[in-house]
Amino acid sequence: MYGTGYLAASALTITPVSGPLSGKAMPPGSxxxxxxxxxxxxxxxxxxxxxxxxxxxxxxxxxxxxxxxxxxxxxxxxxxxxxxxxxxxxxxxxxxxxxxxxxxxxxxxxxxxxxxxxxxxxxxxxxxxxxxxxxxxxxxxxxxxxxxxxxxxxxxxxxxxxxxxxxxxxxxxxxxxxxxxxxxxxxxxxxxxxxxxxxxxxxxxxxxxxxxxxxxxxxxxxxxxxxxxxxxxxxxxxxxxxxVEPDASAATYLWAAEALTGGSIDLGVAAHAFTQPDARAYGVISKFPRMPSVIEGSQMQDAIPTLAVLAAYNQTQVRFTGIANLRVKECDRIHALAQGLNRIRRGLAEEEGDDLIVHGNPKLAGAHVDARIDSFADHRIAMSFALAGLKTTGITILDPRCVAKTFPGYWDTLAALGVELRVADENLETSP
The missing domain is CATH 3.65.10.10 (Enolpyruvate transferase domain)
Structure with missing residues (x-):
């Protein structure tokens, strides 16, 4: 299902990819x-x-x-x-x-x-x-x-x-x-x-x-x-x-997909060419699976959901600091991230004050789970947790339409790179 079909679905299940994601994928404008x-x-x-x-x-x-x-x-x-x-x-x-x-x-x-x-x-x-x-x-x-x-x-x-x-x-x-x-x-x-x-x-x-x-x-x-x-x-x-230059926040999902799968995705613009603050996330993503133990996120706030999901597959624990403002975004993103990660595996994440701690677990790659991710109608929560579905079986994103807020073609972009998306109902009974 392509185009508006993905946005019309109540839920999407991501099928893990069998190899590196490669190809061209231009982020939308900022x-x-x-x-x-x-x-x-x-x-x-x-x-x-x-x-x-x-x-x-x-x-x-x-x-x-x-x-x-x-x-x-x-x-x-x-x-x-x-x-x-x-x-x-x-x-x-x-x-x-x-x-x-x-x-x-x-x-x-x-x-x-x-x-x-x-x-x-x-x-x-x-x-x-x-x-x-x-x-x-x-x-x-x-x-x-x-x-x-x-x-x-x-x-x-x-x-x-x-x-x-x-x-x-x-x-x-x-x-x-x-x-x-x-x-x-x-x-x-x-x-x-x-x-x-x-x-x-x-x-x-x-x-x-x-x-x-x-x-x-x-x-x-x-x-x-x-x-x-x-x-x-x-x-x-x-x-x-x-x-208008391409959207750096949108680019973080593609950079992370590249890092997670060992792929090579041509965005049409080099990371250093972005003027938007979220582009600094590229330096952190490039260190995966050895991301820093502490990531100060105050100046790349919209990239934190991407980095938090990526950190779930990191070799070591990551603490995100300076992110209190994420509680007053489209939803309480700190809570939404912790909840979603813990639905993938209990104890994967915890909130400590306004910090988010993600206990990296590389064994999640290839694991089978039953995780229905509440996006809280937040585009960044939906798009970031889709990344987990590239490596872990059983990740379903609720309310996939919310990506239309900033990246209407997100699901089509993943599909064009070779990611299989299956329409699911909210009870996780999926259909091809």
Whole structure:
């Protein structure tokens, strides 16, 4: 079964491969960069062509929200967006539904301060549990009338068409997206904006660098005053043609599949060519089956599920530290990883505070288990645990459709490399 068939299944069972996985497999475009480029193109006057872009649930939700605010967004092919904007956002007239798209929700929560009127940003049951309070506090300090329910979406912003400059302090410990959201709106303030972290901690700082690079591409420079402070002068974004690099987080699954099977998968781009922070996971993956005993994951958070499943087959124990933020992602990923690994074999993983300990067991390769993996509707949990199915018989992934959030073609990509996937029902009664 190919194409949408995999996404329509309630469960998929992975058949272990008999040899190395080899071939070509291009990751989709970066979700993080695509959604930044879409927003900046909407804030720029003129026509922007965004090529190499990701078309997935998250980017569709961002594009639909921009359309609802009067920005024409065309999709001439499967990897291109054309944004033809007058540089302004209009009141959408009804709440913007953003599913569980964290980038879209947080970036737009700041950007809609430029709308003249009320804007409500809402999401699904998972998004309504994800924190946005620190961003709302920062916006209010800038004179933006914004409020949220219990520090989570829905968020209501009463826009006045603009906002003042000045100093704004942000608690970026939970998510770098709060910082990126304010940075991207800052050039459109009535005066200079100074953005300062309330502490040195910031979740995945490398994503702020992605934001600064995207802003630069659309004609705005940001002064990096210190490690915890930026200054942005008033200015305007310029429409441009922008190419999105492949998604490094998606690449980690293919790198890990290559390492697990001793294969050779050509991604079409070298690991060192990625600018996204998750690309640093390649250095850890290349050490398999002798991964480091301690992996500090704060700056490659989305790669941790991949590394944790890979660590199950490592020769020695691996402790993951600096990953507390994984508890407030699409699901509590620390708990989801521990639960899934322990369904493969009891005692394989444990939570110790906010650390995850994986007791590597090379004998899992070739073993037969009966493990139904709850993905918790989290794309990264589903995609990472599929890797276990390459070596261990009896791995079934529930809710395989959730990969559409960032990598709709994931199952097809595995199949094209020679991985057999069998549609299963939720009671594990599989059919060919």
């Amino acid at each position: 979700k993080s960069i695509t959604n930044r480029a879409l927003l900046l193109a909407a804030l720029a006057k003129g026509r922007s062509h965004i090529t190499g872009a990701l078309k997935s649930d998250d980017t569709r939700l961002m594009a639909d929200a921009l359309r609802a605010m009067g920005v024409p967004v065309e999709e001439p092919d499967v990897t291109t967006f054309v944004v033809d904007s007058n540089g302004h956002l209009q009141s959408p007239g009804k709440p913007l539904f953003l599913g569980n798209a964290g980038t879209a929700t947080r970036f737009l929560a700041a950007a809609v301060a430029l709308v003249n009127g009320e804007v409500v940003l809402d999401g699904d049951e998972h998004m309504r549990k994800r924190p946005i309070g620190p961003l709302v506090v920062a916006l209010r300090s800038m004179g933006v009338d914004a409020e949220s329910i219990g520090g989570c979406p829905p968020v209501t912003v009463h826009g006045t068409g603009g906002f003042r400059g000045g100093r704004v302090e942000i608690d970026g410990a939970l998510s770098s997206q709060y910082v990126s959201a304010v940075l991207m709106m800052a050039p459109l303030a009535s005066g200079p904006v100074e953005i300062a972290l309330t502490g040195p901690q910031i979740g995945a700082r490398g994503y702020v660098d992605l934001t600064l690079s995207s802003m630069r591409a659309f004609g705005v420079e940001v002064e990096h005053v210190s490690i915890a402070q930026w200054r942005v002068e008033p200015g305007a974004y310029r429409a441009t043609d922008y190419h």
